[in-house]
Amino acid sequence: MAKARQEFAGKAPLHVSREHLKAEEVGRRLVLYDQICGRAITRLHTNALSSERFIDVPQLAAVADKNADAALSDFEQNTGSHPDPLHILLPPTKSRQLWLSVGELRRSKGVSPQEIAVLTLFDGLARAYSVGDARLFSRLADEWTSVHASFGSPSVEPGVQSIPLELAYNRHQPFLWAWVSMLIGAIMLFAALMTSSRTAYALGLLVYLTSLGIQIAGFYARVTISGWAPVTNMYESVIFVAIIAAVFALVLELIYRRTVIALAGAVVATLGLVLADQLPLAFDPKISPIVPVLRDNYWLTIHVLTIVCGYGAGTLAWGLGNISLAMLAFGKGSDENLKMLARFTYRAMQLAVLLLATGTFLGGWWAAEAWGRFWGWDPKEVGALLALVCYVIPLHARYIGWVREFGLAVSAVLCFASILVSWYVVNFVIATGLHSYGFGGGGGQWVLWAGLLNLEWVLIASLLYMRKAPLLA
Numbered sequence: 001m002a003k004a005r006q007e008f009a010g011k012a013p014l015h016v017s018r019e020h021l022k023a024e025e026v027g028r029r030l031v032l033y034d035q036i037c038g039r040a041i042t043r044l045h046t047n048a049l050s051s052e053r054f055i056d057v058p059q060l061a062a063v064a065d066k067n068a069d070a071a072l073s074d075f076e077q078n079t080g081s082h083p084d085p086l087h088i089l090l091p092p093t094k095s096r097q098l099w100l101s102v103g104e105l106r107r108s109k110g111v112s113p114q115e116i117a118v119l120t121l122f123d124g125l126a127r128a129y130s131v132g133d134a135r136l137f138s139r140l141a142d143e144w145t146s147v148h149a150s151f152g153s154p155s156v157e158p159g160v161q162s163i164p165l166e167l168a169y170n171r172h173q174p175f176l177w178a179w180v181s182m183l184i185g186a187i188m189l190f191a192a193l194m195t196s197s198r199t200a201y202a203l204g205l206l207v208y209l210t211s212l213g214i215q216i217a218g219f220y221a222r223v224t225i226s227g228w229a230p231v232t233n234m235y236e237s238v239i240f241v242a243i244i245a246a247v248f249a250l251v252l253e254l255i256y257r258r259t260v261i262a263l264a265g266a267v268v269a270t271l272g273l274v275l276a277d278q279l280p281l282a283f284d285p286k287i288s289p290i291v292p293v294l295r296d297n298y299w300l301t302i303h304v305l306t307i308v309c310g311y312g313a314g315t316l317a318w319g320l321g322n323i324s325l326a327m328l329a330f331g332k333g334s335d336e337n338l339k340m341l342a343r344f345t346y347r348a349m350q351l352a353v354l355l356l357a358t359g360t361f362l363g364g365w366w367a368a369e370a371w372g373r374f375w376g377w378d379p380k381e382v383g384a385l386l387a388l389v390c391y392v393i394p395l396h397a398r399y400i401g402w403v404r405e406f407g408l409a410v411s412a413v414l415c416f417a418s419i420l421v422s423w424y425v426v427n428f429v430i431a432t433g434l435h436s437y438g439f440g441g442g443g444g445q446w447v448l449w450a451g452l453l454n455l456e457w458v459l460i461a462s463l464l465y466m467r468k469a470p471l472l473a
Contacts, residue, residue, distance in 0.1 A: 114147065117147050118144075118147055121140055121143055121144045121147060122144075124136070124140045125137060125140050125141065125144065128140060162224055162225045165221055165224055165225060166221075166225045166287070168221070169218070169221040169222070169225065174214050174215070174217055174218030174221070175214075175215065175218050175239055175273055175276065175277050175285075176277050177214055178211050178214040178215045178218065178239075178273055179211075179269075179270055179273030179274050179277055181207055181210050181211040181214060182207075182208065182211035182246070182266055182269050182270045182273060183266075183270045183274075184207050185204050185205075185206075185207035185208040185210075185211060185266050186204075186263060186266035186267050186270055187204075188200050188201075188203050188204030188207060189201065189204035189205075189208070189259060189262050189263040189266055190263055191204075192204055192259055193259045193260060193263060201259060204262070204266075205253075205262065208246070208250065208262060208265075208266055209250075211246070211269070212243065212246055212247065212250070215239070215242070215243045215246075215273075216243070218239075219239075219240070219243070222236065222287060225287050226287050226290075227297075228290060228297060228300060229297060229300045229301040229304065229305055231300070231304045231305055231308050232290045232300070233283075233284065233288070233290075234282075234283050234284075234424075234427065234428075235276050235283040235284055235285045237304075237308050237311075237423070238272050238275060238276040238283055239272065239273060239276045240305075240308050240312070241272055241308055241311045241312045241315055242268070242269040242270075242271075242272030242273045242276070242312075242315075243269065243312075244308070244309050244311075244312025244313070245265055245268045245269055245272070245312045245313070245315045245316040245319070246265045246266065246268070246269035247312075248265065248312060248313055248316050248348065248351065249261050249262055249264055249265020249266070249268070249269075249316055249319075250262065250265060252344055252347070253265070256340070256344075258337075258340060258344075260323060260337070260341065261320070261344055263323075264316065264319040264320045264323055265316060265319070267319055268315050268316055268318070268319040272315070282428075299362070299366040299369075302362055303359055303362040303363050303365075303366050304359075306355055306358050306359035306362060307355070307356065307359030307360070307363065307384065309355045309359075310351075310352050310353075310354075310355030310356035310358075310359055310387075311352075311419050311423055313348050313349070313351040313352035313355060314348070314349070314352040314356075314387070314391065314415065314416055314419045315416065315419070316348045317345050317348035317349045317352060317412040317415070317416070318412055318413055318415075318416035320341055320344055320345040320348060320409075320412065321345055321408070321409040321410070321411070321412030321413045321416075322409075322413060322454075322457070323341065324338065324341045324342065324345060324405065324406075324408075324409035324412075325406075325409045325410070325413065325457070325458065325461040325465075326461070327341070328405065328406050328409065328461065328465050329460070329461035329462075329464035329465050330464065338405045339405060341405070341409075342404070342405040342408050342409070345408055345409065345412050346395070346398060346408060348412075349391055349394065349395055349408075349411075349412060349415070350395060352391050353388065353391045353392055353395060356384065356387055356388045356391065357388055359384070360381075360384045360385060360388060363381070363384065364381075367381075379426045379430050380422070380426050380427075383418075383421050383422030383423075383425070383426045384422050386418050386421060386422060387415075387418040387419050387421070387422045389418075390414075390415045390417075390418035391415050391418070393411075394407070394408060394411035394412075394415065397411075398411075406465055410458055410462070413454060413458055414455075414458070417451060420447065420451065424447055425447075428447075
C-alpha cells in the first residue's frame with residue numbers, strides 16, 4: 001500500500017491552464033448574470049477540477065409543451081447526453097450499509113427489483129424536471145416517496161434536517177451584517193482613541209462583540225449544514241481569518257485595555273469580511289460538496305484550522321504593524337505607546353510562527369497518510385514553509401536587538417506578503433501541484449495592486465521616519 005501511495009504521489013500533478021481558469025470564471029459570471037436577470041441558466045460543461053457536470057439547456061424551454069419522451073429525444077439529439085440535474089441519495093439496505101447516489105447505484109452489481117424501480121423513477125423525474133412538466137414531476141415524486149419508504153431506511157436523508165437552517169442562513173446573510181457591525185465598532189473605537197471617551201470605547205467593544213457573535217452564528221450554520229470544518233474553500237478561509245484576528249485582538253485588548261489593539265482587530269476583520277462578502281466570483285460563498293482528498297474531518301480540523309489560525313495571527317500583526325508605521329511616520333504616538341504596539345506585534349508574530357509550524361507539521365503527517373510521503377516540495381508546501389521562515393527571521397532579529405520598533409513594524413507588514421503567497425497566489429495564480437482542489441480564478445490583479453500599494457506605503461513611512469530619526473531603530 002505504501003509503495004502504491006508513493007507511485008501515486010510521484011505521478012505528474014494535474015495541471016490546469018490559466019486559460020481554463022479564466023474560462024471557468026467567465027462561466028460563473030454568465031451564470032450569476034442569468035440568475036440576476038431571471039433567465040434560463042446556460043450551463044453545459046465539465047469542470048476539470050471537480051468532475052462536476054451541469055446540464056441546463058435553454059432549448060428545452062421551447063419543447064416544454066411536448067411530452068417527456070419527445071423532449072428527451074430532442075435533448076439527446078441536440079446535446080448527445082442525458083439530463084441528470086437531480087442529486088438524490090438512496091438509503092442503506094440489508095445488503096449494503098452506505099447511502100448511494102443514483103450514479104453509484106447504476107454502476108453497482110446485483111441491483112434489486114426495488115432499486116431498478118428507483119432508477120426508472122429517477123429517469124422519469126429527470127425528464128419531467130428538464131422539460132418543466134410540473135404535473136408529471138409531482139406524480140412521479142409521489143411514486144418515488146412510496147418506493148423510497150419501502151426500503152425501510154432511516155426516516156430522514158442526510159442533509160434534510162438542516163434545510164430550515166440553510167434557508168434561514170441564506171435569508172439573513174450573517175456575514176453581511178457581521179462586517180457592517182464590525183465597521184461601526186471600528187469607527188467607535190477610533191473615536192474613543194482620538195477622544196479618550198469611555199462611552200465610545202464601551203459602545204465600540206459592545207458592537208465588536210456583537211459582530212463576533214454574528215460571525216460565530218454564521219459559522220455554526222455553515223458547519224451544521226455542510227458537516228465539515230469551516231475552511232473547505234477560499235470564502236470560508238477568508239472569513240475564518242477575519243474572526244480569528246478579531247478574537248486574538250479582543251483577548252489582548254481585554255488584558256491590556258489599550259484601545260488601539262481592538263481597533264486594529266476591527267479594521268482587519270472588516271477588511272476580510274468585506275472582501276469575502278463583496279467578491280462572490282473570486283470567493284464563492286456556496287456551501288458545496290468538498291473534493292475527496294479533504295473528506296477527513298479529523299485532519300481537516302487540526303491541520304487546516306491550525307494553518308488558517310496562523311494566517312489570522314499574521315494578519316493581526318500586519319494591522320498592528322501598519323498602525324505602528326503611521327504613528328512612527330507622523331510622530332503621533334508616545335514612546336510608551338510605540339513600545340506597547342511593538343510588544344503586541346511581536347506577540348502576534350510569535351503566535352503566527354507557533355501555529356504555522358504546528359500546521360505545517362500536521363500537514364506533512366496528513367500527506368504521509370494520504371500520499372505516502374511527508375514532504376514533496378509541492379507549491380502549497382513550499383508556500384507554507386516560506387511563510388514560516390519569513391516570520392522566524394524578524395523574531396530572531398528582534399530577540400538579538402537588530403531591529404526595534406520601526407524595524408519590527410516594517411517586518412510585520414512585509415512578512416504578510418509570504419502569507420498571501422501561501423494562501424492566495426498558490427491557489428489562484430500558480431495553479432499546479434497536488435493541492436489542485438484549492439485552485440480558483442480571478443482577482444489576481446487586484447491582490448497585486450493592493451500589495452504594491454502597501455509596499456509603497458512602507459516606503460513613504462520609512463522616508464518620513466528617517467527624516468525624524470537619522471538612524472533606523
